[in-house]
Amino acid sequence: MLVNSFYSNNFRNLNIDITDFSSHMNVICGENAQGKTNILEGLWLFTGAKSFRMGNENTFIKFGSDKGVIKSDFVFGGVKNSAKIEFGDKKTAYFNEKALSSPQKLAGKFNAVIFTPDDIGIVRDGPDKRRRFLDVNIGQIFPQYIDVLRDYLRAVKQRNEIIKNLRYDSTSAILLDSFEEAIANCGEKIINYRKNYVETLNKSLLDIYNGLSGGRENIILSYFNKNEEKSLLELLKEARREDSFTGTTSIGPHRDDLSIKINGIDARTFGSQGQKRSVALSLKLSSAEVIKEKTGEYPICLLDDVMSELDETRQNYILNHISGRQSFITCCDPKSIERLQSGKIIEIKNGEVN
Ligand SMILES: Nc1ncnc2c1ncn2[C@@H]1O[C@H](COP(=O)(O)OP(=O)(O)OP(=O)(O)O)[C@@H](O)[C@H]1O
Ligand SMILES: [Mg+2]
Structure with a gap:
């Protein structure tokens, strides 16, 4: 799976159009509350699953607006595809410009695994x-x-x-x-x-x-x-x-x-906080391997706030050794990105690319 673009208009606080993702590591950085997790959430919704966030689905549209939209061009199985979700009175999903009977029908067309800090649970x-x-x-x-x-x-x-x-x-x-x-x-x-x-x-x-x-x-x-x-x-x-x-x-x-x-x-019982977090992350990365084995392609990896509480060895591994797949990782600490050997840094400020 390769995501080529992500467009958002009035989805949460995001108004962006990113068309130059790296096919490997994409680091989405910025201060707190700028919209980093919102980008991962938008990408995740193309899997047809519910949001990984608590709260009801009516909160997707930007405050004060009555509709919003997210779009993505991506390649799956060597074929170029597009997915779009419109948020209004109801949620309507499109695959290659054709409306689907429900957003869940996107399942299997766009594959992702998501890691969030709550996964330590x-x-x-x-x-x-x-x-x-x-x-x-x-x-x-x-x-x-x-x-x-x-x-x-x-x-x-x-x-x-x-x-x-x-x-x-x-x-x-x-x-x-x-x-x-x-x-x-x-x-x-x-x-x-x-x-x-x-x-x-x-x-x-x-x-x-x-x-x-x-x-x-x-x-x-x-x-x-x-x-x-x-x-x-x-x-x-x-x-x-x-x-x-x-x-x-x-x-x-x-x-x-x-x-x-x-x-x-x-x-x-005995694992440290960092070990527990590492185990949860490893489980998610391994679940991506299983999807790869089944479909022949890696899902994209969405890693929210994964760097905190991990030591330098672990951070380096995440930044530079998760190979062969496209990943999107959010972080606040500019120091942790200095170690990124290749890939793209996307800085987000107030819901826009800075
Ligand atoms: N429907 C909405 N309309 C407008 N803004 C929204 C909406 N839903 C959420 N937001 C805002 O989006 C902002 C950014 O949220 P997000 O969780 O993406 O931040 P973040 O950059 O990941 O921050 P952190 O580093 O703290 O995790 C928040 O301030 C939140 O209030
Ligand atoms: Mg966040």
């Missing part, structure tokens, strides 16, 4: 963040995974409804069988997808993390689920009594986790 926070990381990324390359996940969660909800009453009404046990079969059936598929994804991630993760840490640290990911000797169906049946007290389903992929070890030690 993948390492630092609870297992739900790690499961979400897996689910979003697997869903991006295998859309059918999203259907399996939806069916699974529905079956879990139905089992929970019934199991709550099990203590008072033992006849409802018979209803549990079919929901547990559905949970086990979809659940085993989910576990397989996730394990395969983790295995594929591991192929590039070690190299990336090792490079980022200057060769000092290694990393290993493994998918973690309880009691692998028994089938999920057996475990569900065994858990019935206990689950009837809580009205929940205590076993299954909605409770699984991803174990992340740096030099053999758990990153969540």
Whole structure:
């Protein structure tokens, strides 16, 4: 994937038309609140996904205006394409000048991975963040995974409804069988997808993390689920009594986790802030490798505020060693760009290129 241009009129605070991006590293620099992250957000929206920012979608249009637009020319699979999104009473997306039925239809036409400072939560926070990381990324390359996940969660909800009453009404046990079969059936598929994804991630993760840490640290990911000797169906049946007290389903992929070890030690518990940030970044960069393996092309990498809290070795690696792909990186500190060996610096002031 290669982005050739980005145009914005009244999208957030941006009024810009950039037509000379580097095919490698583009550093978007400027003081706080100038519009750097807004540029990454604009580019990200061409993936058809929702914004990575909190808040509602009506905030895209510049304050005081009633419409805005973003446009990009890019090359994907050797073919020149264009994407446009108009923001007004509703959001309308265009691909090669043709209106799409919804902006989500841009999915698969423009590929990107995004790293934001909040992604440290993948390492630092609870297992739900790690499961979400897996689910979003697997869903991006295998859309059918999203259907399996939806069916699974529905079956879990139905089992929970019934199991709550099990203590008072033992006849409802018979209803549990079919929901547990559905949970086990979809659940085993989910576990397989996730394990395969983790295995594929591991192929590039070690190299990336090792490079980022200057060769000092290694990393290993493994998918973690309880009691692998028994089938999920057996475990569900065994858990019935206990689950009837809580009205929940205590076993299954909605409770699984991803174990992340740096030099053999758990990153969540013992990792430093910089290590956690490096792990989250490495996970995102590895997810780009998986997309490359699947589509034959690297997605663009959007890296928001990645430099802070990283030492010089790590910053150098990001600036100069993420090769073979186009990246867009925001930063406030002009000192960190001095080490950029090649690429382009784009200075943003008050929503415009300075
Ligand atoms: N709809 C909007 N209309 C006008 N301005 C907006 C709109 N939405 C956000 N902004 C403004 O855009 C400005 C720049 O936001 P952005 O997050 O891109 O800054 P930044 O350069 O990344 O700053 P930082 O270095 O602090 O991360 C903010 O001051 C914000 O108030
Ligand atoms: Mg920002």
